[in-house]
Amino acid sequence: MKTLILAGGKGTRLWPLSRELMPKQFIRMFDEYSLFQKTVQRALVFSKPDEIFVVTNRDYRFRVLDDLREIGLELPEGNILLEPEGKNTLPAIYWGIKQIEETFGDSIVAVLPSDHMVESNENYVRAFENAEKLAKKYLVTFGIKPTKPHTGYGYIKPGEGIEGGYLVAEFKEKPDLETAKRYVENNYLWNSGMFMFDTEVFREEVKRHAPEVYEAFENAESIEKAYELVPEISVDYGVMEKTDKAAVVPLNVYWNDLGSFDAIYEVMGKDENGNAVKVGGRKGYHVGVNSRNNLIMTGRLTATVGVEDLIIIDTDDALLVAHRGEGQKVKEVYKLLKEHGDERVFVHRTAYRPWGSYTVLEEGDRYKIKRLTVLPGRKLSKQMHYHRSEHWVVVRGTAKVHVGEKEVLLRPGESTFIPAGVVHRLENPGKVVLEVIETQIGEYLGEDDIVRFEDDFGRE
Numbered sequence: 330m331k332t333l334i335l336a337g338g339k340g341t342r343l344w345p346l347s348r349e350l351m352p353k354q355f356i357r358m359f360d361e362y363s364l365f366q367k368t369v370q371r372a373l374v375f376s377k378p379d380e381i382f383v384v385t386n387r388d389y390r391f392r393v394l395d396d397l398r399e400i401g402l403e404l405p406e407g408n409i410l411l412e413p414e415g416k417n418t419l420p421a422i423y424w425g426i427k428q429i430e431e432t433f434g435d436s437i438v439a440v441l442p443s444d445h446m447v448e449s450n451e452n453y454v455r456a457f458e459n460a461e462k463l464a465k466k467y468l469v470t471f472g473i474k475p476t477k478p479h480t481g482y483g484y485i486k487p488g489e490g491i492e493g494g495y496l497v498a499e500f501k502e503k504p505d506l507e508t509a510k511r512y513v514e515n516n517y518l519w520n521s522g523m524f525m526f527d528t529e530v531f532r533e534e535v536k537r538h539a540p541e542v543y544e545a546f547e548n549a550e551s552i553e554k555a556y557e558l559v560p561e562i563s564v565d566y567g568v569m570e571k572t573d574k575a576a577v578v579p580l581n582v583y584w585n586d587l588g589s590f591d592a593i594y595e596v597m598g599k600d601e602n603g604n605a606v607k608v609g610g611r612k613g614y615h616v617g618v619n620s621r622n623n624l625i626m627t628g629r630l631t632a633t634v635g636v637e638d639l640i641i642i643d644t645d646d647a648l649l650v651a652h653r654g655e656g657q658k659v660k661e662v663y664k665l666l667k668e669h670g671d672e673r674v675f676v677h678r679t680a681y682r683p684w685g686s687y688t689v690l691e692e693g694d695r696y697k698i699k700r701l702t703v704l705p706g707r708k709l710s711k712q713m714h715y716h717r718s719e720h721w722v723v724v725r726g727t728a729k730v731h732v733g734e735k736e737v738l739l740r741p742g743e744s745t746f747i748p749a750g751v752v753h754r755l756e757n758p759g760k761v762v763l764e765v766i767e768t769q770i771g772e773y774l775g776e777d778d779i780v781r782f783e784d785d786f787g788r789e
Contacts, residue, residue, distance in 0.1 A: 330461060331436045332372040333425040336365055336385040336393060336443040337415055341663040342589050342656065345647035346626065349675045353587060354444040355392045359596070364587070365443040366396050372441060374449065375457060379405055382429055383443075384421040387411040391683035391786065407432070413553045419567040420559045422524075423535055423546055430528040437464050438531075440524040446596060447523075448583040459493030460525035460578045467576035468534060468569060469494070469525040472518025473584045478509035481588060481657060483520035483565070485577050486512075497575035500565065518577060521584055524564070534574060539567040589656035590640045594624040624653065645678040646689075683786040684709050685762075697774045701755070703728075703763040708756035710784035717771030717778060719747045721755065726763035729756040752782060 336354055340347030347353040354365040362370075372381050381404060385393050390411055397404060410424055422440055429436055439457065447453070460469040472485045480503060488498030500520065504512060536543040542559050549555035569575050585592050597605035603622040606615045610628040617623075620633040627643040640656060642649040651659065666674045679688040684707040690698045703709070703726075711731070721730065722744040730737050730745050731754040738758075739745060747753045749771060757763035781788060 330375040330457075331380045331429050331433060331438045332376040332382070333422065333429065333438050333440045334365075334368055334372060334381065334383045334443050335418060335421055335425075335440065336368075336383050336389065337412055337421060338442075338444055339386075339415070340444065341660045343587075343593075344659055344663045344666075344674065345644045345649055345677075346642055348673070348677055350388060351392075351677055351681060352389075352444070355389070355396060358587070358593070362400075363396055364446065365393070366400050368441050368443045368445075368447075369397065369400065369402065371447065371449045371453075372439070374454065375439065378402055379408070380433070382408045382410065382425050384410045384412060384425045386415060387413065392681060395681075395683075413556045416556060416559050416561045417563045419535070419539060419542055419562045419564040420546075420556065422526075422564050423532075423542055424552070424555075426526065426528050426531055427546055430532075435527065435529045437461050438526050438528060440526060442522050442586075444587060445522070446583070446585045446587055450582060452581045456578050456580045456582075457525070463491070463493055463576050463578065464525045464527045465530070467496075467574050468531060468572055469576050469578055470497070470569060471521045471523045471525075471580040472577040473521050473580055473582075475513045475517070475519055478506060478513050479519065480504060480506055480509050481592065482586070484509075484512045484517040485520050486515075486517050487577055487579075491576065494576050494578035497569075497577050500570045500575075518579060519584070520565070521580060522586065523580075525578075530574070531568075534568055534572045538571040542567065590624055590642065590651070590659065591653055591656035594640070594653060597624070622653070647673055682709075683707070683788075685757075687767075690766075692774070695770060695772060695774075697769040699767045699769070701763075701765040701767050703755065703757040703765070705757055705760050705762065708785060709754060710779070710781040710786075710788065711752060711754040712782065713752045713780045714749055714771070714778050715780070716749060716773035717769045718749045719753075720768040720770075721745050721747070722766045722768075724764045724766055726757060726761050727759045728763055728765060729758045730754070731756075754783075 338352055339349050340352035343353050355363045357363055383393055393409060426438060429438055463469050483503055484501040485497055486499040487495035489496045545555040545558035549558060585596055587593055594605050599605050604617055606625045608614055608627055613628045614630045615625050616632045618634045621637045623639045625641045631643060638653045640651040640653055663674055679686055685702040685704045688700045690700055723739045723741050728739040730739055732745060732747050733751050
């Protein structure tokens with residue numbers, strides 16, 4: 330069995346915890362592993378490393394590579410597919426299916442979202458084995474047995490029983506509460522967004538029901554052109570709701586799509602007052618007085634008094650307060666911020682780069698102070714800025730610095746100055762992490778004021 334992991338989502342409903350350049354699939358939300366890493370580990374139950382393919386956004390290439398490296402896994406270069414733009418799940422799945430078929434021939438492929446929480450146990454294995462048998466004839470989806478009426482999930486009505494599952498009688502959109510209660514009473518299943526496809530059967534059904542997607546990928550001269558031509562369309566709407574070959578296999582495991590802060594509250598442990606609390610950093614701490622049934626995620630001392638049923642998400646640069654039950658509407662906040670060009674929809678104060686990360690410590694009119702963390706053996710691009718000068722002070726490790734024609738080694742406490750317009754580069758030649766405090770001064774301090782001359786990571 331081959332596995333296709335979808336890892337291009339932006340996680341807009343979990344702002345400010347999730348940002349476009351650090352979406353929920355890469356966040357260590359509950360422990361030391363990201364949701365993406367956990368998805369890869371589940372994929373290894375059925376697939377060898379060279380049988381795992383990942384479709385992701387071009388901006389997430391190095392996050393994928395670093396997450397894989399952290400769990401000791403390296404995929405073949407051609408197994409990481411970088412979408413030129415997001416067009417929802419059907420184009421992503423079709424491109425992945427096509428690549429798998431070109432590599433291995435006709436294959437059975439498990440399609441897994443990278444941002445769900447899924448329990449992997451004997452029931453999980455058994456369901457996937459049942460789906461593998463059905464996939465030669467049907468397009469298989471997995472249905473979760475509901476634990477309660479839920480208005481945030483789509484539903485599947487099982488039809489005629491077949492070996493290992495059911496034919497799909499009908500797909501249902503997210504219902505209101507009364508309709509959800511009726512669905513649960515009538516043994517409907519939650520639509521999990523996980524699939525099992527035979528590559529040949531899937532491509533034929535796409536050709537029948539979404540010919541514009543089929544034609545784009547089969548005939549376009551490049552992947553960029555294919556993505557220009559295809560519509561933005563989900564695999565459910567484009568194929569699964571139209572095909573007469575849809576089957577569903579019940580999946581009797583714990584599953585949560587973590588699609589909102591309400592869903593995260595369900596997953597997390599609670600204290601004696603029903604509060605789900607996660608604190609981060611050295612100063613993260615929660616004190617509650619007469620506070621019940623709240624979700625609180627914070628990196629600093631946070632006190633609540635006399636509040637109930639709230640979502641309180643506090644990051645270094647943003648604060649979200651909402652009523653529980655309104656979590657789905659957070660994406661409207663994200664949309665408004667994006668319309669206003671607010672960079673906080675894109676990036677946290679700590680931004681990850683292929684060479685390490687930077688954290689904005691302070692900024693004001695004509696200045697910005699950052700902490701740069703450069704991983705051993707890595708270097709920033711050879712670059713120049715038109716509008717700002719920079720002052721670097723090493724606080725940990727050893728830095729190799731190129732400024733103009735000069736090259737120097739700097740140790741903790743030593744510094745250098747880079748005038749605007751001068752080509753420069755920062756490198757960590759050592760075996761420990763390099764930390765540098767960078768002070769920028771200039772009339773424009775945007776991240777796009779970078780002219781790259783050389784880059785180890787292929788960035789423009």
